Amino acid sequence: MNEVTVPRRLTRFSIEGLFGEFNHNIPLHSDDHVTALIGPNGMGKTACLKLIDSLFHNQWSTFQSTEFRSIIFEFDDESTIFVNKEIETDGDTDVSDTLGVQFVTTFNNGSETTTETWVPRSYENFATKVGSLERHLPFLTRLGPKSYMHDATGKIMSVQEIIESYGDRLPVSVKRSVADEPVGHLAKITSQIDCHLIETQRLLVFSDDYRRSGHSGSTLAISRKAQVLREIIAKELADYAATSQSLDRTFPIRVLQHGSVLPPEDLRANLAALDVTRKGLTDAGILDSAGDDVLPSIDQINNELAAVLNVYVRDTQTKLGVLAKIKDRIQLFIELINDRFYPKIVTVDKNNGISVTRDVSHVVPLEKLSSGEQHQLVLFFELLFELKSNALILIDEPELSLHVTWQKQFIPDLKRIIDLNDFNVLLATHSPQLIGEWDEIVVELGEVDI
Secondary structure, eight states: OOOOOOOOOEEEEEEEEETTTEEEEEEOOTTTSEEEEEOOTTSOHHHHHHHHHHHHTTOHHHHHHSOOSEEEEEETTSOEEEEESOOOOOSSSOGGGBOSOEEEEEEEETTEEEEEEEOOBOSGGGHHHHOOHHHHSTTEEEEETTEEEETTTOOEEEHHHHHHHHGGGSOHHHHHHHOOOOOHHHHHHHHHSOEEEEOGGGTTOOOHHHHHTTOOSHHHHHHHHHHHHHHHHHHHHHHHHHHHHHHHHTHHHHHHTOOSOOOHHHHHHHHHHHHHHHHHHHHTTSSOSSOTTOOOOOOOOOHHHHHHHHHHHHHHHHHHHTTHHHHHHHHHHHHHHHHHHTTSEEEEETTTEEEEEEETTEEOOGGGSOHHHHHHHHHHHHHHHSOOTTOEEEEEOTTTTOOHHHHHHHHHHHHHHHHHHOOEEEEEOOOHHHHTTOGGGEEEOSOOOO
16 A cells, blocks of 8 residues: 655754854744744844755755754654754764764654654765766866865865765765765655755755756846746646547547537536636747637537537646646736836747747847846746745745835735745745734744834
8 A cells, every 4th residue: 555645844943052142943834834034133044044954955064064052843743853963872983974963853653753863974084985076077176185166156165065965966886985865754854845945145046956057147047947937838738738639539439428418508608718718828828829729609509519519618628727737827927027027028938938028129138137137037937837845945035136115025925826836935034024014924033123
């Protein structure tokens, strides 16, 4: 019997001794799906976001480099992950070969509570086994035996950071020599939650695949979205075509075997509803304006025609239903962006993906949009089209590059997107305009005066 996987949610993050002085208890508001951290500079809002993100991306060095005494992650199935820097070993583990941090996972195992302990080891002591990393990761330049520079970002990276970030791109032989991934329930938890961190310095570089490619810069990120949307629409249209072919093959047989048939007035109502649905798909840039499956006007409906139309209506509802989800997302995307870009107009179509015009004849290249416009377009695109259900999104200072009007719109529009995509957001902000009247989602870190 196959095990049913129930979506898991992080419900609370607690940390003691952050930077040697702060204790924070952060509940995530599951009903609202949005939690906002506010507090003075230096309280560790960004550090908390990075630690949460690091758990779900196996970035164990973040826990090593951040000063704290203990951390507790709590989940909605009552599982917990306790992180501390006091390692208890069985005598077989050399502490000097570890990162100096320990993960204790507690979970319900049927009728009893089970505890598992895991200590990540340090890759720095295995540098000689790794070999020439830059040969496998060409965007790296070696600076020393255990030090590299990321050519695109200029960031200096240790062997530990490189293997944690890009280990999946290394040859199997190299990965085996340094493999040290969590197992058991800890691995299960970290693999079940799709977590994304949007940092202040790279709000336009959100996708993990894009980040791992070694690229940087907003121009590539904004242009890439048009290509991604073309690919998404093409996939949906392929599914639509496959469904259509399957139904069309059996259409004559099902007409001859028809059972009850809708009365003419109901058939006309359904045909009109299909025209509305088809127009919505056309306006969203998914279908061409003159589809081959559009029926001419029908004045009289006899019994024989009713039998045909009855099957046609059901089939067309099924076919167009394949495109319903992508249509709803594109329509909301266009609405949200056009509300911000006026007098510019954003359109979507299956050939170009995303286009921006100032008037009918003036096309605006995507990379020529302002930083604030690029930020909004990329952020909303990611949230609408590139997330898994039940994802956890961490956003650091979403108000950056946004004028006050856009800040006031941010949370209401975010909740509209969540209604379509079902994900959870934890954000850190300094903006009273962004928080507005949403007191119920706020968690204060330290004394706040806004």
